[in-house]
Amino acid sequence: MTLPGAFVDVLPLGVTFGSAIFSNFYSRENRRQSYAIGLLGGLFVYFTYIFFTRDFNTSLAVHSFFDIRYNKISVFVAALFCGSLFLGLYPSRRTVTLSESFLFYIAGGLGIILSNNLPTFFLFWLFQRCLPAVTIVRDAVTNSTYGGATYLKQHLMALTCFVLLLYFASLRGLLVTPMTEMPVTFFTWPVLLLAFIIIYQSHGLFPFHSWVHDMVGSFAWYETASVFLSRAGVLLFVQFLLPTLKTDPSSFKILILSLSILSSVYWSFRGLSEETPVRATTYFYVAQSSLLLTGLQADAVAVKGSYLHMMVISISGAGLFSILDYIKHSFGLERASRHLGLAQYYPKLSTLFCLFGFCMIGVPLGASFVVEDLVITGILDYQPLLGLGHIFATCLNGILFFLIYSRLFLGKNPFKDVVVNKDMPLGQMLPYLIGLVLLILIGILPYLFLEKLTW
Amino acid sequence: MIEILFQALLVTPFLWILFLGLLFFTKLPVPERYLSEGVKYFSFFMALVGLALWAATFAEAPRFLLLDYEDWITVGEYRFKTRFIVDLLGATYAFLTCALIGIIFKFSRNYLHREEGYFRFVFLLSILLFGLIIVSFARSLDLLFAGWELVGTTSVLLISYFYTQNQPVRHALKAIVTYRICDMGLLAASAWAHHFLHSTDFYLIPALVREQHHGAQLGVRFIGIFIVWASLAKAGQLPMSSWLPTAMEGPTPSSAIFYGALSVHLGPFLLLRFYDFLSQFPGLLVLIGAIGFASAAYASLVGRTRSDAKTMLAYATITQVGIIYLEIALGFTSFALFHMVAHASFRTYQFLRSSSLIQDFFENPTVEQDVRIDRPSPFGKYLTAEAKERLFIHALHGFHLDYFTGLLIRAVSAPANLYIRWEKYSMEVDRKFLKRILGRGRL
Numbered sequence: 001m002t003l004p005g006a007f008v009d010v011l012p013l014g015v016t017f018g019s020a021i022f023s024n025f026y027s028r029e030n031r032r033q034s035y036a037i038g039l040l041g042g043l044f045v046y047f048t049y050i051f052f053t054r055d056f057n058t059s060l061a062v063h064s065f066f067d068i069r070y071n072k073i074s075v076f077v078a079a080l081f082c083g084s085l086f087l088g089l090y091p092s093r094r095t096v097t098l099s100e101s102f103l104f105y106i107a108g109g110l111g112i113i114l115s116n117n118l119p120t121f122f123l124f125w126l127f128q129r130c131l132p133a134v135t136i137v138r139d140a141v142t143n144s145t146y147g148g149a150t151y152l153k154q155h156l157m158a159l160t161c162f163v164l165l166l167y168f169a170s171l172r173g174l175l176v177t178p179m180t181e182m183p184v185t186f187f188t189w190p191v192l193l194l195a196f197i198i199i200y201q202s203h204g205l206f207p208f209h210s211w212v213h214d215m216v217g218s219f220a221w222y223e224t225a226s227v228f229l230s231r232a233g234v235l236l237f238v239q240f241l242l243p244t245l246k247t248d249p250s251s252f253k254i255l256i257l258s259l260s261i262l263s264s265v266y267w268s269f270r271g272l273s274e275e276t277p278v279r280a281t282t283y284f285y286v287a288q289s290s291l292l293l294t295g296l297q298a299d300a301v302a303v304k305g306s307y308l309h310m311m312v313i314s315i316s317g318a319g320l321f322s323i324l325d326y327i328k329h330s331f332g333l334e335r336a337s338r339h340l341g342l343a344q345y346y347p348k349l350s351t352l353f354c355l356f357g358f359c360m361i362g363v364p365l366g367a368s369f370v371v372e373d374l375v376i377t378g379i380l381d382y383q384p385l386l387g388l389g390h391i392f393a394t395c396l397n398g399i400l401f402f403l404i405y406s407r408l409f410l411g412k413n414p415f416k417d418v419v420v421n422k423d424m425p426l427g428q429m430l431p432y433l434i435g436l437v438l439l440i441l442i443g444i445l446p447y448l449f450l451e452k453l454t455w
Numbered sequence: 456m457i458e459i460l461f462q463a464l465l466v467t468p469f470l471w472i473l474f475l476g477l478l479f480f481t482k483l484p485v486p487e488r489y490l491s492e493g494v495k496y497f498s499f500f501m502a503l504v505g506l507a508l509w510a511a512t513f514a515e516a517p518r519f520l521l522l523d524y525e526d527w528i529t530v531g532e533y534r535f536k537t538r539f540i541v542d543l544l545g546a547t548y549a550f551l552t553c554a555l556i557g558i559i560f561k562f563s564r565n566y567l568h569r570e571e572g573y574f575r576f577v578f579l580l581s582i583l584l585f586g587l588i589i590v591s592f593a594r595s596l597d598l599l600f601a602g603w604e605l606v607g608t609t610s611v612l613l614i615s616y617f618y619t620q621n622q623p624v625r626h627a628l629k630a631i632v633t634y635r636i637c638d639m640g641l642l643a644a645s646a647w648a649h650h651f652l653h654s655t656d657f658y659l660i661p662a663l664v665r666e667q668h669h670g671a672q673l674g675v676r677f678i679g680i681f682i683v684w685a686s687l688a689k690a691g692q693l694p695m696s697s698w699l700p701t702a703m704e705g706p707t708p709s710s711a712i713f714y715g716a717l718s719v720h721l722g723p724f725l726l727l728r729f730y731d732f733l734s735q736f737p738g739l740l741v742l743i744g745a746i747g748f749a750s751a752a753y754a755s756l757v758g759r760t761r762s763d764a765k766t767m768l769a770y771a772t773i774t775q776v777g778i779i780y781l782e783i784a785l786g787f788t789s790f791a792l793f794h795m796v797a798h799a800s801f802r803t804y805q806f807l808r809s810s811s812l813i814q815d816f817f818e819n820p821t822v823e824q825d826v827r828i829d830r831p832s833p834f835g836k837y838l839t840a841e842a843k844e845r846l847f848i849h850a851l852h853g854f855h856l857d858y859f860t861g862l863l864i865r866a867v868s869a870p871a872n873l874y875i876r877w878e879k880y881s882m883e884v885d886r887k888f889l890k891r892i893l894g895r896g897r898l
Contacts, residue, residue, distance in 0.1 A: 140893040149885035210878055269871035301533045339621055348480070363608055364586075364601035370528060372642075373535060373597060380646045384674070387650075391642050395635045402611065402631045410618040410627075426480075433480065446528050 012043050012078075013068065013110050020103030033098050040086040040106070047079035052452075065176055066123075069116035073238060076307070076453075078113045080314040081229045082106075087431045088318035088325075089222060091424060095329035098222070101131050105223055109230030116178050118169055118240075122162050125202070125232055129155050132219060132227070139218070151214040158201040158208070165194045179239040187244050192252055195241055200256075203233025203293065204286050206263035216282045221321040224282070229314055234292055242296065254383065257297045261389040264290035268396035272403060277340075278324055280404045285317045287397050288360055294390055295375040302378020307453045308442065309371040312359060315435045319356040323349050323432070324408075330422060339411020348423045350409040352432050357405060359439040361398040367442035370450075457520050460508040461541050461592065464501070464549060468585040471497055475578045487573055491564045494577055498557035501584065505546075505553030512546040519543070521594065521658065538594040540658060544792065548724055549591040551796055555716050555803055556584050559708045562807055566708055572616060576706065583609040587717055590724070596645035596655035599728075603641060603721070607634040607689070610718055613709040614702050623704035633698045637688030644681035651675050661731035679739045682729050683746070690722025691773045692750040692780060697856045700761075700769040710765060711806030716799040719772055723779045723795055730788055740784045747780025753854060760851045764809040772802055 019039065054070065085106070089096065108128030115121040133155065136148030168191055169175045174182060187195075201208035215224045267287035274280040292313075295306030327346060343350040359366035372394060380387035413419065423429075442449050478485055512519070519542035528535035559580065567573045586605030593599035611634065615627035648655045651674040652663045664675060686692070691699035691714075699719070703710045713719065726733065726743060733739050751774045758770025775798045782791040808815065835843065849855070 137893065140889060144890075146886040146889045146893070149889035150882045152889065153885050210882060213882065266871065266874070269868060270875060273872070273875065301530045304530045339624060341619060343618055351479070358608070362604070364604050369601065369604075373528065374530060374533070376642065376646050377533060377649050380650045384647065384650055387646055388643055391639050391646070394642075395639045398635050399632050402628060406615070406624045406628055410615055410624040411621045412619060447526075450528065450530060 012046060013107065013114065015039070016043070016103060016107040016110055020107050032100075032103075033093060033096075036098055036103055036106070037086065037089050037093055039103075040082045040089065043110075044079060044082040044086050047075050047082060051075045051079055065117075065119050067116040067120050067176065067178065068111075068114045069178070070114065073307075074113050074235070077231050077235060077310070078110060080311055081109055081113060081226075081231075084229055084314040084318035085222060085226060087315060087435050088225065088322035090431045091428050092322055092326040092329070095326055096220075096222075099220060101135075102220075102222060102226070104128075104131055105226040109226050112230045112232050113235060116239075117176050118166055118179060119175060121179070121232075121236065122166060125162070126159065128227065128230065128232075129159075132215065132223070136214070136218070147218050148214040151211040154201055154208055154211040158198050161194045161197045161201075165191065165198065168194070179236075180243055182240065182244070184244045187241075192241075195236070196252075196256060199233045199237050199241070199293075200259065200263075201233075202236065203231075203289070204228070205233070205260055205290055205293070206266050207259070209263060209266070209286075212282070212286055216279050221278070221325050225318060225321060228285075228289065229318075231310065234296070234310065237293060237296060253297055254386070257294055257379070257383065257386055258389065260290050260293040260297075261386060261393050264288070264294075264393040265389075265396060268393065268400045271400045272396075275338075277404060277408050278328070280400070280407075281320055281324055284357075284360075284397065284400050284404060285313065285320070287393070287400065288313045288317070291375070291390065291393060294379060294386075295371075298375070298378040298382040300378070301381070302375045304450060304453055305371045305374025305378060308367065308446075308449065309375065311449075312367045312371060312439060312442070315439060316356040316360045319432050319435055320353060323353045323356075326424065327408075338407060339414070340408055341411045341413035341415075343409040344413055344419045345422045346409070347421065348429065350405075352429065352436065353409065354405055355436055356432075356439075357401040359436070359443070361401050362394055365440060365443045367439040367446075369443055370446040457508065457511050457515070457541055458522060460504055460511060461520075461522070461539065463504050464508060464553075465588055465592070467497070467501060467504070468581055468588060472578070472581050472585060475574075475581060479574070479578070485574070487569065490574060490577065491560075494560050495564075497581075498553070498560045501553040502550075502557040505550040508541070509546045509550035512541060512543050516543045535597055536595060536656070537598065538656060539592040539598075540594040541592055544724075544727055545591040547792060547796060548720075549588055551799060552584060552587040552591065552717055555712060555799065556580060558803065558807075559712045563706075563708045566810070567706060570706075576613070576616065576709070579609045579613050580709070580712070583712070583717070587721075590721065594657055596641065596648055596657075599725075600638075600641050600645055603685075603689075604638065606718055606721065607631075607638065610634070610702075610713050613705045613713065616705045616709065626698075626701040626704050629698045630702050633688045633695050637685050637695060640681040640684035640687075644678050644685060647674055647678050647681065651678070657728055657732075660729075661735065664732060664735055676736060676739075679729075679733050679736050680742075682725060682733070683739060683743055686722035686725045687746070688722075689718055690776045690780070691719060691754075691769075692722060692746050692777060693753055694856065694860070696750060696754065696773055697853060697860065699773060700766045703765040703769055707765075707806060707810050711803045714769060715772055715802035715806040719776055720779075720795050720799055723776060723783060723791060726780070726783050727788055727792060730783065734786070740786075744781050744784030747777040747782075747784060749777075750774075751777030751781070756846070756850045757853050760847060764812050765806070768802065768805055768809060772798075775802075 016039065019035065050070065051072070054075070089098075105128060108124050108131065111124030112121060112128060115124055132148065133152060136151060139145045139147070166175065169177075169186070172186055174186055197208060200206075201211075204212045215227065264287045267283045267290060271280045271283035271287065274283060288309075292306050292309055295302040295309060327342060327349065331342070331345060355366075360368050362368045362372040376387055376390055376394075379390050519540060522539040522541065524537040524539075526534045527537045560577070563573070563576060567576055570576070582605055586602040586609065589602030590599055590606065591602075593602060611627050611631045614630050615624045617623050645655050648660065651672060652660060654660060654663060660678075687695045688698075699714055702714055705713075733743070754770040754773035754777065758767050758774065761767045761770060775794075779791050779794050779798070782788075782794060838846070852858075
């Protein structure tokens with residue numbers, strides 16, 4: 001058992017878990033709400049601070065089985081995880097009521113991000129994925145609603161694959177080996193296949209994506225977001241698979257590259273045929289995040305683009321969902337009309353929604369223009385035809401976003417009430433503005449940020 | 456001198472946009488009078504600088520200025536170079552942009568007086584100006600794409616200017632779908648140029664193709680095809696013509712500037728920029744000529760069946776742009792540039808007058824004399840009455856272009872729709888299975 005000098009590093013995880021348990025006994029909703037949002041803000045500041053100052057050698061191996069490590073990628077993802085949730089929750093803190101299990105979602109997400117070997121990752125992954133499963137089973141038993149059946153089925157499949165992967169690792173004596181240090185010889189075809197299923201299922205990618213439909217319908221946006229923002233699939237890919245990917249069979253690389261592009265195309269089509277704004281926005285978000293893996297698999301240029309992409313979709317996505325949620329609570333989205341014309345009620349929020357979306361779909365002066373340039377260049381250098389597929393997916397995403405925007409905010413007002421301005425006050429929307437300024441700054445001066453994304 | 460003028464032309468709209476953005480979010484109340492005064496000085500300054508730059512480049516022509524600034528993005532060996540070319544083609548287009556947008560700003564001062572969205576209109580038109588300046592002087596495909604996208608985005612947002620009605624929003628959607636489909640071409644051209652030639656610099660690409668015998672490669676030919684493809688949406692050429700007449704839902708000044716003058720001529724401008732490269736492939740020139748001819752014939756016939764002024768003008772614009780395509784294909788590049796400038800200026804005038812067409816008509820002395828304005832087709836005498844009638848019906852339906860496009864979209868999305876149906880069925884099976892296990896009375 002080794003305890004490093006920087007014991008303070010375990011605090012974020014400990015505090016989150018501790019407060020999650022404590023808040024269930026001491027459950028005064030307002031206080032829990034403020035505490036959770038404050039905790040996210042504090043964790044964001046903490047991780048951002050160590051991202052810029054730390055030399056990243058800290059390891060907290062409490063036991064060889066339970067290994068937590070602070071490396072640059074995990075701290076980056078952790079900062080994004082906490083920062084994005086804070087950005088999304090702070091402005092709507094008076095309209096949204098956080099669920100009792102939300103702090104557990106955060107704790108599980110942080111655990112996934114900071115884990116360093118397969119058993120630790122598995123532990124937190126299982127913990128976080130069990131939270132929705134418990135709700136689904138409870139609903140099925142008490143309310144006779146069976147909406148989460150596919151979630152359960154697909155996670156059971158991924159769980160089986162994970163157990164098999166752990167079994168293979170233990171056979172080779174590599175169970176507690178850090179993920180980044182797995183020898184190349186370990187990655188045989190069965191291992192690659194199992195890893196592929198776990199990664200694609202965790203990230204909601206085709207053909208193991210159907211569980212996302214169940215999540216969208218039944219859970220609050222911040223719970224769904226905390227599952228996605230922990231980036232289990234991406235982290236497993238980056239830390240476990242990526243170091244050996246150069247030696248992997250090229251057919252395997254092409255298979256996973258083309259499936260992630262296909263996945264993005266699929267989600268875009270799904271969004272185009274969807275009438276509900278919240279669902280369509282979620283599909284748009286998942287279509288965008290599907291493209292994360294394409295960049296990571298190509299070359300160094302595209303990898304950098306993908307890390308930047310992760311930042312962009314985390315911030316923009318949280319902004320989009322938060323605005324939608326605020327409108328849903330303050331006005332309501334359930335109206336029988338194709339166009340809701342909400343820009344008349346929310347002129348500034350509609351502008352922010354539009355700008356967050358533009359920052360995601362590659363409009364110049366927004367961060368994702370840089371992302372697109374890097375990722376597409378990288379993929380084309382590796383596989384020109386798949387690069388064209390990526391361009392097609394990006395094009396569809398753009399169309400989908402404008403469709404969502406037009407249905408929500410544009411068109412004839414179907415409501416009979418008098419049009420009044422229901423925008424948030426400027427102070428309340430400040431986190432959105434800060435996030436947006438950051439995304440535009442990345443778009444205008446990308447070199448300031450790209451220098452920091454090296455590991 | 457030229458460089459300073461160019462920098463002023465590029466930086467001023469950018470700062471202006473930032474200023475307007477700040478005004479919007481800080482909720483500072485800006486009376487319309489002050490805003491239109493500010494717009495007046497801004498557009499006057501831009502037109503003046505544009506004219507000075509055009510005069511300077513005209514005096515220097517055929518020489519031009521190549522400007523290299525710091526790399527915008529650097530990752531490993533990859534560089535996104537910020538390079539510009541200040542030549543007569545770019546300066547002419549930039550001056551045209553500044554002058555016409557200045558006129559539009561002046562016109563809108565009265566036309567959109569006390570209109571709720573005046574600020575939005577000014578803001579979007581300023582972004583358009585910035586985008587067009589980038590397109591005019593960009594020396595690489597990547598940079599050109601940035602300006603190109605800004606133009607497309609502002610265009611779509613201005614089509615849906617009257618956003619409280621459903622029809623303009625639907626037409627804006629149609630425009631963005633068309634734009635995005637063709638923007639794929641520009642993105643693909645840029646990416647393939649990176650891949651095959653390791654450069655997207657307009658100035659270097661023709662030489663690279665000539666010297667290194669890249670012309671023999673299929674990939675290099677595809678760069679040309681992608682560029683032609685990219686040019687079609689903005690220019691409203693076949694098969695991407697049907698969106699343009701429906702895009703007239705925005706305010707008349709924006710229709711004039713986008714679909715009469717500047718945005719619609721970006722297609723020919725792109726072809727002129729790439730002419731040195733395209734001319735190395737005769738097959739591509741034939742393709743450009745064929746598209747131009749077919750579009751001109753199509754729009755001319757369909758335009759004759761329309762009864763409202765703005766739609767007729769839209770089809771007339773497509774016809775003229777088609778003819779410009781033909782001129783480029785035949786190698787008359789200087790004439791094509793002249794045609795572009797003349798057509799843009801004249802069409803802007805026509806669009807701006809279209810709002811007061813009825814008044815103009817009644818003030819015309821020929822009305823009192825009951826003189827009918829008749830435009831018999833020169834080919835009419837070669838057709839039978841029955842053939843004329845059939846042609847009229849097909850032209851009235853726009854030669855069923857929307858129908859065929861719908862068929863294509865349905866064919867492309869058929870596999871996805873099929874899969875979605877299967878997935879829904881599969882999820883239903885899962886639900887039934889869960890119900891069987893956890894249903895009431897079982898636990």
